[in-house]
Amino acid sequence: MSIQRESPVTAVLTGAGLRGREVYGEYALKNPGKLKFLAVADPDLERRRAFQHAHNIPDSLAFESWETLFSPENGKLTDAAFICTQDNLHYRPALAALKKGYHLVLEKPISPSLDECRAIAAMAEKERRKIQVCHVLRFTAFWRKIKELVDSGQIGRVIHYDHSENVSYWHFGHSYVRGNYKNEASSSPVILAKSCHDLDLMYWVIGDKPLSVQSMGDLTHYRPENAPAGAPERCTDGCPEAEACPWYAPRMYMTGEPLLRIGLHAPSRLTRLLANFSLNHRRTLGLSSRFSKSLQGILNWDRFPASVITTDLSPEGKMKALREGPYGRCIYKSGNDVLDHQITTYKFPGGTTGTLTLHGVSELEGREIRIFGTKGTIRGYFRYNGEQITVTGFRYTKSRIVYRAGLSMGGHGGGDFGLIDSFIKVMRGETSPHEAGADIDNALEAHYMSFAAEAARIGQREVPLEKYRETLSP
Ligand SMILES: NC(=O)c1ccc[n+]([C@@H]2O[C@H](COP(=O)([O-])OP(=O)(O)OC[C@H]3O[C@@H](n4cnc5c(N)ncnc54)[C@H](O)[C@@H]3O)[C@@H](O)[C@H]2O)c1
Numbered sequence: 001m002s003i004q005r006e007s008p009v010t011a012v013l014t015g016a017g018l019r020g021r022e023v024y025g026e027y028a029l030k031n032p033g034k035l036k037f038l039a040v041a042d043p044d045l046e047r048r049r050a051f052q053h054a055h056n057i058p059d060s061l062a063f064e065s066w067e068t069l070f071s072p073e074n075g076k077l078t079d080a081a082f083i084c085t086q087d088n089l090h091y092r093p094a095l096a097a098l099k100k101g102y103h104l105v106l107e108k109p110i111s112p113s114l115d116e117c118r119a120i121a122a123m124a125e126k127e128r129r130k131i132q133v134c135h136v137l138r139f140t141a142f143w144r145k146i147k148e149l150v151d152s153g154q155i156g157r158v159i160h161y162d163h164s165e166n167v168s169y170w171h172f173g174h175s176y177v178r179g180n181y182k183n184e185a186s187s188s189p190v191i192l193a194k195s196c197h198d199l200d201l202m203y204w205v206i207g208d209k210p211l212s213v214q215s216m217g218d219l220t221h222y223r224p225e226n227a228p229a230g231a232p233e234r235c236t237d238g239c240p241e242a243e244a245c246p247w248y249a250p251r252m253y254m255t256g257e258p259l260l261r262i263g264l265h266a267p268s269r270l271t272r273l274l275a276n277f278s279l280n281h282r283r284t285l286g287l288s289s290r291f292s293k294s295l296q297g298i299l300n301w302d303r304f305p306a307s308v309i310t311t312d313l314s315p316e317g318k319m320k321a322l323r324e325g326p327y328g329r330c331i332y333k334s335g336n337d338v339l340d341h342q343i344t345t346y347k348f349p350g351g352t353t354g355t356l357t358l359h360g361v362s363e364l365e366g367r368e369i370r371i372f373g374t375k376g377t378i379r380g381y382f383r384y385n386g387e388q389i390t391v392t393g394f395r396y397t398k399s400r401i402v403y404r405a406g407l408s409m410g411g412h413g414g415g416d417f418g419l420i421d422s423f424i425k426v427m428r429g430e431t432s433p434h435e436a437g438a439d440i441d442n443a444l445e446a447h448y449m450s451f452a453a454e455a456a457r458i459g460q461r462e463v464p465l466e467k468y469r470e471t472l473s474p
Contacts, residue, residue, distance in 0.1 A: 008036040009427045010078035012102070014066040014093050016042040016051040018308055019107055019134075020084035023411075025051055027420045034424045038078050041069040046311040066093035076101045079427060083107060086180060087187045091116040094131075098123045103130040105423055109196050110443060112188040114451050114468070121440045130433045132423045133443035135200045139418025142382045145389055145403045146369065147205050154391060155373030161206055161354040164368040165198050170258035172340065172360025173247045174305040177222045178327050182336035190338040191215075192450040195358050198367065199453075200446035202346065202354045204437065205371070209445060210346035210354070212464045215457035217342025221361060227332035234328045236319070247331035249322050253309055255282075256301025265364060265385040267406050344453045382413060445469075 011028075013020050020042075028035040039061035042048040052062045061077070063069040066085065070093065081102035083094050091111045097104060098120070110117040110133060124131045137143050150158060167176070176194070181187040191199075203209060228241040235242065235249040242248045251257050263275025277284075282299065302313040310321035322328030329335075341359035348354060366383025376393035380403075389403040411417065422436040433439035448468035456463040 005428055006033075008032065008034055009080055009424055010036050010038050011080040011082055011105075012039040012041070012069060012078050013037050013051065013082045013084060014041045014069060014097075015082075015084035015086070015089075015107075016040055016044070016047040017084065018304070020082060021047060021051050021054075022304075022307065023416045024082055024084065024105070024420060025054060027417055029054060031420075035420065037082075039063070039069060041066045050311070066096065070096040070100055079103060080105060080423075087112050087193060091120065094120050095123055098127050098129050098131075101127065101129070103427065105132050105134065105420070106440075108134045108443070109188055109192045109450070110440070110447055112192060114447070117444060117447050121444055124440055130426055131440040131443075132419065132426065132433065132436070132438050133440060134419060135197055135438050135443055135446065136412045136415035136419045137197050137201055138204060138415070138437045139422055140382070140413040140415040142380065142387045142389065142403065142405065142413055143201055143205075143415075146201075146371070146378065146380060149378055149389070149391060149402065150205055150371060150373075151207070154376060154393070155371065155378055156375030157350075158206055158352050158371055158373050160352070160372045161202055162357075162370040162372070163198055163202060163355065164357045165195055165359075166362035166364065166366055166368065167194065167358070167360045168258070168362050168365035169246055169360065170252055171305070171365055173222070173331050174252070174308070174327070176338050176340070176360055177247075177331055177336045178329055178334050179308070182334060182338060184338055187338075189450070189454045190340075191217075191342055191344065191356075191358065191453050192447070193338070195356060196443075196446045196450050198356055198358075199449040200443065202356065203445050203449065204442070206348055206352060206354060208348050208350075208352070209469075210348050210449060210465050212347045212462050213344060213449065213452045213456050214462045215342060215344040215453040216460075217339040217344075217358075217457055219337065219339050221340050222331060222334070222336055224333050227330055231330050231332065233330055233333055234323065235330060236323045236328050239330070245331070249328045250319070253306045253318055253322060253327060254301060254315065255299075256303065256306060259301070259303070262364070262384045267386045267404075271406075342453075342457065344456075346449065387413060 028037050037055045040048055040051045040057055041063035043064050048062055081097040082105045083090055084107050085093060087109055094104060094106055110120055175181050176190060181193045187193055230240045232239055260275050260278050263271050266272055300315050306318060309325060309327040310317050344356045346354045364383055364385060366381060369380045371378040376391060378391055380389040387405040388401060390399040390401050392399040419438060425431045426433050426436050448465055452463045452465050452468050
């Protein structure tokens with residue numbers, strides 16, 4: 001049965017971390033008429049409490065773990081369940097929630113195991129439940145425009161699709177060297193963890209399923225042998241390279257310098273001036289900050305990535321986290337094993353090819369795309385510091401700018417909230433999950449593309465995709 005337009009979709013949350021609390025929780029607070037969280041599960045007391053208080057959830061509906069939330073004693077509490085635990089903890093809560101009758105918003109990747117991905121899809125079909133996988137980029141104005149342009153035929157038939165995922169040095173260092181996604185065994189191969197979004201876009205924009213894949217990649221830079229002479233285990237232990245090292249943890253997490261630097265490249269002059277001032281006049285900022293909370297937030301950076309390292313965002317709390325936790329470790333000695341660059345090429349029906357270049361050594365965070373057709377080319381960039389799409393026809397004299405947007409520091413360029421807007425429409429029966437685009441079947445294709453790419457890289461061979469779509473393991 002669909003939810004009435006006037007009433008909000010009700011939901012339970014498992015995993016009140018960065019995505020659960022800061023993205024979907026934030027959506028509910030800003031859109032009380034659309035989404036309301038009635039229960040939460042998280043073993044981390046501070047995170048659970050923070051979510052509970054923000055959403056007025058009574059103690060009786062705040063659980064220490066998804067196991068209790070979905071236990072037989074608790075019936076089905078709401079319309080939907082949001083599964084926002086870490087990658088290797090999606091499968092069991094997702095299955096339990098489906099069995100209880102919840103529709104799901106399921107964080108990507110569905111699971112690091114192909115069999116588990118399939119089992120979740122099979123359970124959803126059996127229980128007739130809807131699953132929206134968080135491939136949020138489909139819900140941005142930028143990628144919708146790219147899709148519309150390709151579908152319009154303006155550049156003719158697509159011959160080659162070229163997609164670069166440039167992960168900035170600081171974001172890669174934070175998430176894939178020091179953080180949650182640094183080891184394949186405890187998270188996923190980087191092409192699944194970081195790029196299943198991007199492969200989903202390739203499949204969607206080209207409008208067909210790939211036939212085969214080849215891939216190569218390595219962990220080249222973030223390795224112990226590249227540490228400067230005399231670098232200690234932790235940045236906080238008196239590193240001689242503190243000034244020169246872009247990954248020096250106190251600068252990254254205490255002052256938010258890498259994030260402020262993005263402002264230096266913003267299209268707006270005012271933003272550039274403010275970023276420049278924040279970086280170079282910290283003393284004056286210190287004096288003025290007595291009168292402004294947002295200036296205090298700049299001086300003692302309290303947003304991503306600092307918000308991930310501890311819940312005590314005071315300078316003392318953050319320093320303690322850097323001295324004791326994983327985010328203060330030397331970037332070259334963090335015990336990481338995921339690749340820091342990988343190139344992957346897909347062959348599509350009709351001879352179209354698509355490449356994905358992923359790397360973690362970019363000065364600016366963002367994606368760059370070039371789509372070469374038989375009549376023209378689409379070029380675009382989708383970065384924190386701005387977005388633009390141009391179309392150049394073979395017979396045009398100039399490129400036409402067809403889309404432009406300014407600075408968007410996070411939120412995936414509007415995709416995070418766009419995805420939930422779409423889920424609400426699905427729940428209200430205003431669109432079907434497949435039409436919305438992030439249903440489990442569409443999402444599975446991007447997962448097959450990732451698993452096959454890893455098999456191709458490891459086996460140093462071209463891998464056909466067909467067998468990944470069969471029900472048995474390849
Ligand atoms: N869609 C996107 O663009 C996007 C972006 C970043 C991360 N992600 C994915 O979102 C997921 C969550 O990422 P995050 O950064 O929010 O992680 P996080 O570590 O900040 O949050 C996960 C939370 O799960 C909680 N948890 C652990 N065990 C639990 C249990 N038994 N029951 C309930 N909760 C439990 C943890 O305490 C933690 O608070 C990951 O799968 C990640 O890959 C998606």
